[in-house]
Amino acid sequence: MAKALIWxxxxxPVGELLLTTDGxxxxxxxxxxxxxxxxxxxxxxxxxxxxxxxxxxxxxxxxLGEYFDGVRTVFELxxxxxxxxxxxxxxxxxTEIPYGETRSYGAIAKRLDLIPGASRAVGLANGxxxxxxxxxxxxxxxxxxxxTGYGGGLDRKRFLLDLERGALF
Numbered sequence: 427m428a429k430a431l432i433w434x435x436x437x438x439p440v441g442e443l444l445l446t447t448d449g450x451x452x453x454x455x456x457x458x459x460x461x462x463x464x465x466x467x468x469x470x471x472x473x474x475x476x477x478x479x480x481x482x483x484x485x486x487x488x489x490l491g492e493y494f495d496g497v498r499t500v501f502e503l504x505x506x507x508x509x510x511x512x513x514x515x516x517x518x519x520x521t522e523i524p525y526g527e528t529r530s531y532g533a534i535a536k537r538l539d540l541i542p543g544a545s546r547a548v549g550l551a552n553g554x555x556x557x558x559x560x561x562x563x564x565x566x567x568x569x570x571x572x573x574t575g576y577g578g579g580l581d582r583k584r585f586l587l588d589l590e591r592g593a594l595f
Contacts, residue, residue: 431474451506457578499525516551523565526590
């Protein structure tokens with residue numbers, strides 16, 4: 427029997443966020459709006475249990491507050507993103523990108539010892555990341571340094587990168 431989806435909404439400087447857990451680990455952090463967030467919000471409200479006091483959701487709320495205040499640079503949360511083995515590899519590589527730094531899709535492909543030209547596959551996996559901000563997909567940019575697609579929108583990506591570069595304080 428599957429565990430119940432537990433969720434909480436969180437206002438933030440980048441808009442309302444949906445946090446989800448399986449009861450012990452963070453399973454999702456979605457923007458509203460986001461390319462797929464309407465599905466996530468609908469599912470949470472239809473089949474989940476709203477409980478902002480759930481331990482991992484409370485810890486996530488605290489740590490996100492610290493992040494947006496510019497005092498947290500590393501998240502310390504138990505994570506359980508759902509995806510393929512390849513997506514899991516890419517998401518793990520994203521967590522290795524230091525706060526305030528960026529990497530290109532190609533650099534991540536190289537880091538994972540993928541074949542030349544695998545940056546497109548890395549981009550697709552990056553775009554499927556279900557735990558935005560905490561698994562920092564916003565730190566991935568184009569090879570030429572340009573801001574490229576972001577499910578939460580390029581304005582949010584720019585905001586998060588500026589926050590991490592200290593441009594907002």
